[in-house]
Amino acid sequence: MSHQSIRVALFVPCYVDQFYPQVGKAALQLLEKCGCTVDYPDEQTCCGQPLANSGMEQAAKPIYHHFVETFGSYDYIVVPSASCAYHVSHHYDVIEQTEVVKKVRESIYDITAFLTDVLHIESLGARFPHKVGIHQSCHGLRGLQLARSTEQMIDPYSKWEHLLHMVSDLELVQLERPDECCGFGGTFAVAEEAVSAKMGKDRVRDHLNSGAEFITSGDMSCLMHMEGLIRRNKWPIQVKHLVEILNTDG
Amino acid sequence: MESTDARKSILESIRKHRPESSDIPAIPDFESPMSNIVFGFGEVAAANGSKVVHIDDPDQLQEVIKANFPDIGPVYSLVDQIPSTFQLREGAAPVDHQGIDLAILHAELGVAENGAVWVSTESMNPRILPFICEHLVVLLEKSSIRSNMHEAYKEINLKNIGFGVFIAGPSKTADIEQSLVIGAQGARSHTICLL
Amino acid sequence: MGSQKSINHAAAADKFIANESRTDWHNASVSYLRKKRDVGAALVPEWETLRSLASGIKNNVLGNLDQYLEQFEKNAQANGVQVHWAVDAESHNRIVTSILERHKVKLLVKSKSMLTEECHLNPHLEARGIEVVDTDLGERIIQMRDEGPSHIVAPAIHIKKEEVGELFHDQLQSEAGATDPQYLTEVARQHLREKFLNCDAALTGVNFAVAETGGVVVCTNEGNADMGAHMVPLQIHCMGIEKIIPRQQDLGVFLRLLARSATGQPITIYSSHHQKPKEGGEMHIVIVDNGRSKHLGRDTFRNALKCIRCGACMNSCPVYRRSGGYSYGYTVPGPIGSILTPGFNLEKYKELPFASTLCGACSAVCPTKINIDEQLYKWRQKVYEEDYLDKTKETGLSVAGNVLSSAKKYKRASALMRWALKWMPRFMTHNRFNAWAKKRELPEVPGESFRDWYRKNRK
Ligand code: SF4
Numbered sequence: 001m002s003h004q005s006i007r008v009a010l011f012v013p014c015y016v017d018q019f020y021p022q023v024g025k026a027a028l029q030l031l032e033k034c035g036c037t038v039d040y041p042d043e044q045t046c047c048g049q050p051l052a053n054s055g056m057e058q059a060a061k062p063i064y065h066h067f068v069e070t071f072g073s074y075d076y077i078v079v080p081s082a083s084c085a086y087h088v089s090h091h092y093d094v095i096e097q098t099e100v101v102k103k104v105r106e107s108i109y110d111i112t113a114f115l116t117d118v119l120h121i122e123s124l125g126a127r128f129p130h131k132v133g134i135h136q137s138c139h140g141l142r143g144l145q146l147a148r149s150t151e152q153m154i155d156p157y158s159k160w161e162h163l164l165h166m167v168s169d170l171e172l173v174q175l176e177r178p179d180e181c182c183g184f185g186g187t188f189a190v191a192e193e194a195v196s197a198k199m200g201k202d203r204v205r206d207h208l209n210s211g212a213e214f215i216t217s218g219d220m221s222c223l224m225h226m227e228g229l230i231r232r233n234k235w236p237i238q239v240k241h242l243v244e245i246l247n248t249d250g
Numbered sequence: 251m252e253s254t255d256a257r258k259s260i261l262e263s264i265r266k267h268r269p270e271s272s273d274i275p276a277i278p279d280f281e282s283p284m285s286n287i288v289f290g291f292g293e294v295a296a297a298n299g300s301k302v303v304h305i306d307d308p309d310q311l312q313e314v315i316k317a318n319f320p321d322i323g324p325v326y327s328l329v330d331q332i333p334s335t336f337q338l339r340e341g342a343a344p345v346d347h348q349g350i351d352l353a354i355l356h357a358e359l360g361v362a363e364n365g366a367v368w369v370s371t372e373s374m375n376p377r378i379l380p381f382i383c384e385h386l387v388v389l390l391e392k393s394s395i396r397s398n399m400h401e402a403y404k405e406i407n408l409k410n411i412g413f414g415v416f417i418a419g420p421s422k423t424a425d426i427e428q429s430l431v432i433g434a435q436g437a438r439s440h441t442i443c444l445l
Numbered sequence: 446m447g448s449q450k451s452i453n454h455a456a457a458a459d460k461f462i463a464n465e466s467r468t469d470w471h472n473a474s475v476s477y478l479r480k481k482r483d484v485g486a487a488l489v490p491e492w493e494t495l496r497s498l499a500s501g502i503k504n505n506v507l508g509n510l511d512q513y514l515e516q517f518e519k520n521a522q523a524n525g526v527q528v529h530w531a532v533d534a535e536s537h538n539r540i541v542t543s544i545l546e547r548h549k550v551k552l553l554v555k556s557k558s559m560l561t562e563e564c565h566l567n568p569h570l571e572a573r574g575i576e577v578v579d580t581d582l583g584e585r586i587i588q589m590r591d592e593g594p595s596h597i598v599a600p601a602i603h604i605k606k607e608e609v610g611e612l613f614h615d616q617l618q619s620e621a622g623a624t625d626p627q628y629l630t631e632v633a634r635q636h637l638r639e640k641f642l643n644c645d646a647a648l649t650g651v652n653f654a655v656a657e658t659g660g661v662v663v664c665t666n667e668g669n670a671d672m673g674a675h676m677v678p679l680q681i682h683c684m685g686i687e688k689i690i691p692r693q694q695d696l697g698v699f700l701r702l703l704a705r706s707a708t709g710q711p712i713t714i715y716s717s718h719h720q721k722p723k724e725g726g727e728m729h730i731v732i733v734d735n736g737r738s739k740h741l742g743r744d745t746f747r748n749a750l751k752c753i754r755c756g757a758c759m760n761s762c763p764v765y766r767r768s769g770g771y772s773y774g775y776t777v778p779g780p781i782g783s784i785l786t787p788g789f790n791l792e793k794y795k796e797l798p799f800a801s802t803l804c805g806a807c808s809a810v811c812p813t814k815i816n817i818d819e820q821l822y823k824w825r826q827k828v829y830e831e832d833y834l835d836k837t838k839e840t841g842l843s844v845a846g847n848v849l850s851s852a853k854k855y856k857r858a859s860a861l862m863r864w865a866l867k868w869m870p871r872f873m874t875h876n877r878f879n880a881w882a883k884k885r886e887l888p889e890v891p892g893e894s895f896r897d898w899y900r901k902n903r904k
Contacts, residue, residue, distance in 0.1 A: 180763055193880040254530075267740075277694055
């Protein structure tokens with residue numbers, strides 16, 4: 001597992017920075033464990049998705065430019081959020097497609113895909129002796145195609161499962177609806193509060209019914225939403241970002 | 251005239267707004283996943299709620315009818331082996347076919363992938379027949395079974411017919427709480443005699 | 446285009462969800478359709494190829510629609526069919542009325558047609574003394590309840606069997622308290638048979654119109670469209686301009702996809718190909734634009750015209766399943782409705798593109814590969830551009846936009862900038878309406894952000 005030559009920039013999404021610093025730390029340590037040289041550019045802010053998903057792509061453009069400026073010099077930009085990676089790669093098409101913009105759009109990776117497709121990780125040395133349910137975040141699943149969704153009539157695969165299978169003593173549970181959305185959806189979470197909360201509740205219930213002790217996901221925003229419900233209702237289940245599990249000691 | 255003006259303005263609007271044309275894809279042949287399409291046809295048809303009966307000779311039709319419809323009422327048959335017992339007046343209208351208990355007709359094609367049979371005005375008159383009857387029996391030759399819809403359409407020339415229909419089972423509905431109910435508006439049962 | 450009052454999806458959804466057990470029931474019945482679709486589609490090894498073919502054929506149609514319509518008309522006329530053109534809903538209704546009046550029609554039987562729902566044909570005809578009976582069981586149920594469809598394939602999917610029992614007891618004198626679907630369907634069969642035998646004309650929607658043959662294809666499970674169309678001399682088929690497909694062989698692709706996508710059935714029970722009028726009869730086809738040709742001009746959104754109305758996107762939509770069809774305020778609800786309606790009236794339907802988490806299940810399931818979630822995203826941008834966005838939302842997020850584009854401001858540790866720093870991640874969770882906290886705890890703010898930790902430990 002030596003990828004010393006690989007220099008990556010770590011992008012820590014704004015809400016992870018503020019609410020879930022341990023996820024940023026785990027991502028950093030995990031990448032270093034895998035032999036990467038990791039930079040955390042101090043100028044970074046946000047990818048602009050919250051604005052754009054609310055219809056304010058125009059207002060988000062300065063953020064896009066700032067992002068490109070901050071990360072333009074790196075070969076790989078790695079983010080522990082499929083949603084942010086999806087946004088940068090798919091929705092930065094509305095600013096002028098200069099060489100550096102194109103490069104940033106191509107070099108941004110969700111950390112899952114980076115581990116499987118760039119580093120080709122085959123073992124981790126992690127141990128997590130618990131029953132775990134995967135929450136396949138929609139932007140990871142259908143946006144970045146990190147796994148096969150139930151809509152697709154192709155051979156099943158899952159980059160998330162591939163990585164979690166490397167964690168010893170971890171038991172993956174079977175969900176009734178493996179790829180139902182959790183109802184976070186950014187501003188949707190408040191604009192459509194009733195549907196959002198109901199979707200989240202149904203999602204957590206599926207994990208509870210499956211006997212999971214933890215819900216894991218490559219997107220902390222989904223987990224933040226479900227955690228809000230879990231804590232309010234005192235349900236016996238916890239959330240953990242995928243990198244927190246992958247970064248455990250064996 | 252309203253429609254003539256409308257035609258012009260719709261077509262003009264389309265010409266103004268249409269995107270650049272792209273090529274129309276060629277439809278390839280698809281191999282059937284079934285090892286035996288006659289057997290496969292029967293399985294799918296049965297899953298659709300059809301009854302499939304195998305016969306070796308058209309003369310066995312009589313027995314099949316007797317066995318499957320012991321107390322049948324008026325029969326309207328377009329098949330030589332079975333006489334019609336339903337009385338129709340001269341110049342009867344479609345409504346006059348109300349009261350047919352059993353209609354028997356030739357199916358021109360069968361489609362293995364979906365268990366449907368094709369009947370058209372080439373072999374059926376009036377058009378209301380397979381719908382208005384209480385029970386429907388079709389006679390289908392095994393050699394007329396095609397693996398999928400693409401193959402079936404290769405055998406059909408819509409330009410030559412007035413009306414044609416793929417029938418894939420008895421009339422059904424699931425409009426009340428998704429519960430499957432057989433016998434909605436059309437025939438209550440659908441029997442395929444495979445020859 | 447109806448009332449200008451905008452549709453409030455969130456409020457309607459809130460009301461729907463207030464009855465949680467009914468919401469669960471609705472979610473489960475709609476999901477059941479989707480589950481059956483998965484089973485049905487999985488049996489076709491070339492499923493994804495068929496989707497690509499369907500998408501490619503429809504793309505070709507959009508680029509040549511004028512020619513295909515002309516070809517269709519020519520071939521239909523050669524078949525003895527009378528073809529009519531209607532620019533909008535009103536002219537569609539006028540054309541249908543004049544045909545019916547010419548034949549002194551008193552009772553019209555109609556099979557499911559989203560187009561005539563869109564045009565509000567029924568009230569138009571009823572006002573002129575023509576009785577219209579919808580003959581699809583689900584449609585008949587909602588017609589008797591004086592409601593519109595809540596789903597394009599299963600229009601009465603929101604109604605419980607007990608409610609159907611009561612309705613039939615009241616209006617069709619069925620047994621009181623009956624709830625057995627078998628019995629209730631039989632009651633409807635007898636009632637509708639009576640209508641079929643006494644009608645003067647039949648009208649159907651159109652699933653596909655084939656340019657090459659000049660004929661139309663109508664798909665049903667009940668056989669109701671055929672019971673009408675073949676019963677009387679006068680048959681009318683109404684279609685939107687986008688129903689055209691070029692060749693007979695294209696039917697193979699679309700019929701393989703349609704029913705499987707809708708309900709998982711390998712094909713509908715009846716796939717009827719109407720080519721020529723019956724002996725001594727008349728066959729009319731009414732081709733309707735009603736905003737479609739204009740929509741064709743919208744680069745980003747024209748793909749919505751590739752829709753074959755299978756309903757798979759709504760069956761797959763986690764929001765539709767929990768908010769019900771009526772929350773969309775339009776005949777075609779769910780994801781496809783949310784990208785069609787803003788094209789008709791942005792002011793009225795500006796909320797619908799936001800009634801989605803952008804989960805993308807709709808696009809992934811769509812048999813003609815319409816990029817529904819991308820269009821939802823793009824409509825959101827349009828709503829902002831056209832200045833329809835809720836002003837408070839805009840102001841709040843624009844402030845964030847300025848803050849985030851400048852790292853200096855984002856980083857400064859003054860009390861004010863600390864607020865700004867914390868604001869973006871909190872824009873949803875800690876906003877002043879506090880919608881987040883109604884049913885959810887706020888995320889806890891740890892003592893130290895990642896950035897602070899990194900500076901302290903790694904720099
Ligand atoms: S948009 Fe696609 S999935 Fe939705 S109804 Fe139309 S064809 Fe079906």
